[in-house]
Amino acid sequence: MSFSICVAQCTDSLAATMDDQARIMQSIGGVSLAGHSVQGGMALPPPHGHDGSDGDGRKQDIGDILHQIMTITDQSLDEAQAKKHGLNCHRMKPALFSVLCEIKEKTGLSIRGSQEEDPPDPQLMRLDNMLLAEGVAGPEKGGGSAAAAAAAAAASGAAGDNSIEHSDYRAKLTQIRQIYHTELEKYEQACNEFTTHVMNLLREQSRTRPISPKEIERMVGIIHRKFSSIQMQLKQSTCEAVMILRSRFLDARRKRRNFSKQATEILNEYFYSHLSNPYPSEEAKEELAKKCSITVSQGVGSTITVSQVSNWFGNKRIRYKKNIGKFQEEANLYAAKTAVNAAHAAAAAVQNSQANSPTTPNSGFQMKDEEFQLDSAESKNTLLTNMFTGSSGSFNLPNSGDMFLSMQSLNGDSYQGAQVGANVQSQVDTLRHVISQTAGYNDAFGRNTMYSPHANGGWQDATTPSSVISPTEGPGSVHSETSN
DNA sequence: CCGGATGATTTGAC
DNA sequence: GTCAAATCATCCGG
Numbered sequence: 001m002s003f004s005i006c007v008a009q010c011t012d013s014l015a016a017t018m019d020d021q022a023r024i025m026q027s028i029g030g031v032s033l034a035g036h037s038v039q040g041g042m043a044l045p046p047p048h049g050h051d052g053s054d055g056d057g058r059k060q061d062i063g064d065i066l067h068q069i070m071t072i073t074d075q076s077l078d079e080a081q082a083k084k085h086g087l088n089c090h091r092m093k094p095a096l097f098s099v100l101c102e103i104k105e106k107t108g109l110s111i112r113g114s115q116e117e118d119p120p121d122p123q124l125m126r127l128d129n130m131l132l133a134e135g136v137a138g139p140e141k142g143g144g145s146a147a148a149a150a151a152a153a154a155a156s157g158a159a160g161d162n163s164i165e166h167s168d169y170r171a172k173l174t175q176i177r178q179i180y181h182t183e184l185e186k187y188e189q190a191c192n193e194f195t196t197h198v199m200n201l202l203r204e205q206s207r208t209r210p211i212s213p214k215e216i217e218r219m220v221g222i223i224h225r226k227f228s229s230i231q232m233q234l235k236q237s238t239c240e241a242v243m244i245l246r247s248r249f250l251d252a253r254r255k256r257r258n259f260s261k262q263a264t265e266i267l268n269e270y271f272y273s274h275l276s277n278p279y280p281s282e283e284a285k286e287e288l289a290k291k292c293s294i295t296v297s298q299g300v301g302s303t304i305t306v307s308q309v310s311n312w313f314g315n316k317r318i319r320y321k322k323n324i325g326k327f328q329e330e331a332n333l334y335a336a337k338t339a340v341n342a343a344h345a346a347a348a349a350v351q352n353s354q355a356n357s358p359t360t361p362n363s364g365f366q367m368k369d370e371e372f373q374l375d376s377a378e379s380k381n382t383l384l385t386n387m388f389t390g391s392s393g394s395f396n397l398p399n400s401g402d403m404f405l406s407m408q409s410l411n412g413d414s415y416q417g418a419q420v421g422a423n424v425q426s427q428v429d430t431l432r433h434v435i436s437q438t439a440g441y442n443d444a445f446g447r448n449t450m451y452s453p454h455a456n457g458g459w460q461d462a463t464t465p466s467s468v469i470s471p472t473e474g475p476g477s478v479h480s481e482t483s484n
Numbered sequence: 485c486c487g488g489a490t491g492a493t494t495t496g497a498c
Numbered sequence: 499g500t501c502a503a504a505t506c507a508t509c510c511g512g
Contacts, residue, residue, distance in 0.1 A: 257508090258489085279500095308492085310500090314502075319490085
């Protein structure tokens with residue numbers, strides 16, 4: 001915008017007010033534009049010399065100046081230059097300059113006053129939040145990527161596993177982060193440079209055309225907005241990159257590996273020996289995860305996490321429940337395994353029955369050998385029985401108490417002998433399981449669904465998951481020994 | 485390649 | 499938060 005355009009803009013209002021205002025100006029000893037376009041006006045330095053009292057002379061003066069300004073472009077360069085110099089030195093110049101600035105300011109404000117205050121863009125905020133959450137923005141390297149890793153791990157639910165993909169993900173994220181920060185820095189630097197440049201330019205020009213500080217400020221704001229919109233693009237593409245990386249990571253995470261045989265075995269052992277209440281406590285899960293991870297030591301494996309154990313039990317429960325028949329053989333196998341162990345424990349307990357040394361709650365996992373002869377001997381038998389009963393015999397059923405009772409009374413001695421304080425519900429369960437099957441008592445109950453968790457509302461209804469004591473027994477249960 | 489097995493995820497109830 | 503249930507995605511033996 002050149003001076004002459006400005007003048008053109010302002011001249012109307014100036015000319016319109018000039019005549020009316022001349023008298024006022026004169027009376028207050030300065031030029032002041034008041035009225036519709038300019039409020040408050042600008043005070044001029046006191047007029048020089050004798051003109052102070054000469055209103056017509058002043059009016060003439062202003063008209064003269066305006067004329068000179070308007071015609072300056074018609075003249076030759078030299079002439080114009082000279083005139084410009086003259087005008088620049090004119091005593092009225094600062095006043096006129098101020099007035100022009102003010103008028104310009106007013107018109108400028110009226111034009112874009114509304115968009116002055118830009119509220120924080122919701123989309124930008126969203127992007128910022130996401131980048132922060134992903135650890136791309138945010139503090140510095142360590143904390144950032146750690147937070148991202150933690151977030152990813154939390155989202156996945158499986159932390160320690162697939163460390164290869166994990167570190168890969170982290171590396172990629174760091175890369176994105178680096179690029180983002182370099183770009184951001186570049187943008188900021190460019191923005192600052194450009195702003196300074198423009199500011200200098202405007203300041204310089206403000207000597208020759210009406211540019212108020214406020215206008216410079218506004219210009220700076222415009223520049224910043226422009227740059228921040230560029231920044232937003234950067235943020236957007238960074239977000240996209242993170243999303244892509246993330247989805248790829250998630251895909252990779254979805255790739256599963258079957259657990260090792262040993263790990264499955266351990267889990268199955270626990271499951272079938274706690275068939276009445278296959279809800280391992282947090283500690284039990286940790287223990288199992290640890291055990292599985294140890295067993296898995298030979299190469300193949302990823303370690304098994306607590307959440308994987310939880311998944312496994314979740315899947316197992318549901319699948320077992322859905323098709324008990326299918327799992328019967330497996331159940332027998334593991335039951336037999338545990339039974340052998342329980343028998344050993346019982347024998348041991350009987351031997352030092354006075355010694356009040358309860359076996360460890362996890363003793364069920366100690367046994368490893370010699371289970372198979374028993375299994376093969378029995379499994380056919382039990383399998384046969386189970387074909388008819390469809391039972392595992394280990395479910396806690398409100399009405400199964402008498403069955404257990406009868407079994408107990410029948411096998412009481414060995415059972416009682418095994419009593420070792422809070423010793424392992426697992427053994428009790430397993431014994432019940434095996435006993436109930438091998439003894440053939442189930443026949444009395446015929447084919448039924450009473451053993452199915454499905455039929456009686458599931459394990460959950462029968463007992464609280466973390467309970468050690470089997471709650472299925474009716475009042476007056478014989479099982480009190482299990483809890484003591 | 486197919487189909488069952490299986491680990492992981494999602495959804496919805498509590 | 500945990501859980502059941504449904505579902506997805508992959509593994510793996512035939």
